[in-house]
Amino acid sequence: xxxxxxxxxxxxxxxxxxxxxxxxxxxxxxxxxxxxxxxxxxxxxxxxxxxxxxxxxxxxxxxxxxxxxxxxxxxxxxxxxxxxxxxxxxxxxxxxxxxxxxxxxxxxxxxxx
Amino acid sequence: xxxxxxxxxxxxxxxxxxxxxxxxxxxxxxxxxxxxxxxxxxxxxxxxxxxxxxxxxxxxxxxxxxxxxxxxxxxxxxxxxxxxxxxxxxxxxxxxxxxxxxxxxxxxxxxxxx
Numbered sequence: 288x289x290x291x292x293x294x295x296x297x298x299x300x301x302x303x304x305x306x307x308x309x310x311x312x313x314x315x316x317x318x319x320x321x322x323x324x325x326x327x328x329x330x331x332x333x334x335x336x337x338x339x340x341x342x343x344x345x346x347x348x349x350x351x352x353x354x355x356x357x358x359x360x361x362x363x364x365x366x367x368x369x370x371x372x373x374x375x376x377x378x379x380x381x382x383x384x385x386x387x388x389x390x391x392x393x394x395x396x397x398x399x400x
Numbered sequence: 401x402x403x404x405x406x407x408x409x410x411x412x413x414x415x416x417x418x419x420x421x422x423x424x425x426x427x428x429x430x431x432x433x434x435x436x437x438x439x440x441x442x443x444x445x446x447x448x449x450x451x452x453x454x455x456x457x458x459x460x461x462x463x464x465x466x467x468x469x470x471x472x473x474x475x476x477x478x479x480x481x482x483x484x485x486x487x488x489x490x491x492x493x494x495x496x497x498x499x500x501x502x503x504x505x506x507x508x509x510x511x512x513x514x
Contacts, residue, residue: 291442318499330404330490330505331443376442380499386431386450387458388498390442 289314291379291391299397304367308394310360310377318382322351322362325374325393334362334375367398403427406491406506413513419478421509423491425471432474433492433503434458434466436485443490449474450497481513 291312300306312320319338323331335344335351337360344351348371350363364371377391403426413419423432431450435443435458445458447466455466463485465477478485491506492498 321502328508330492330507332505333502336502385497385499386448386456387445388503390444392440392442 289379289381289389291377291389293375293377293391293394295394296392297395297397299399300367302367302369302398302400306364306367306396308362308364308375308396310362310391312358312360312377312379312389312391314358314379314381314389316382317355317358318380318385320351320353320360320380321378321388322349322360323376323378325376327373331376364396369398369400372396372398404491404493404504404506406489406509408509409507410510411512413481413511415482415513416480419481419511421476421489421491421511423474423476423493423506425474425493427493427504428471429493429495429504430471431494431497431503432468433494433498434464434474434476435490435492436460436487437490437508438487446476446489448498478511481511483513485511486513487511 294309322334325331337353348365374393376393380388405424433448434446449455449468489509492503494503495501
């Protein structure tokens, strides 16, 4: 069964610190992986997308990595800001079905002053 | 929010009543999706549409129906609302299938069934 798991479930860090969120998936055949940021009370917004051949992609202070062999991805946030407080969702798509994707449960990040 | 409007934003309804949620887009995207989001679960697909009058079921479609008579509107109907359908509902749009192109989400509708 295709699944996406994320860890930790929640995380609290001090403003200015770095953090790394993890995503493990069993989706096969793999097509691509996206990280979304969801602010409280709003819909998710895409941060990055990575395909099989990409192993690092950055978007400002967000850097995503992908290891397609071990089926793991991470999202690294540098110099965190209060506005980074949100849920971060890993989403994986399967090559044989572009109509639908598989969402992870998300990691809830709280950045405190 | 990329030209997506969900209405209503909040609704409280009684068990057994029908409820319709509306998603309206101004982007002319082909695909539209309805998801529900509950604590402890990822977003779960209810139904989606790949064109006018073309719809398909998602993983949690029981108790829900959809209609798409125009490109810009995608309606989600709870035929007879139950307490288990209390949730936050998100509409999403994408140019082609969500696995191939970026999806854009609405702001959500919080539905409470009492």
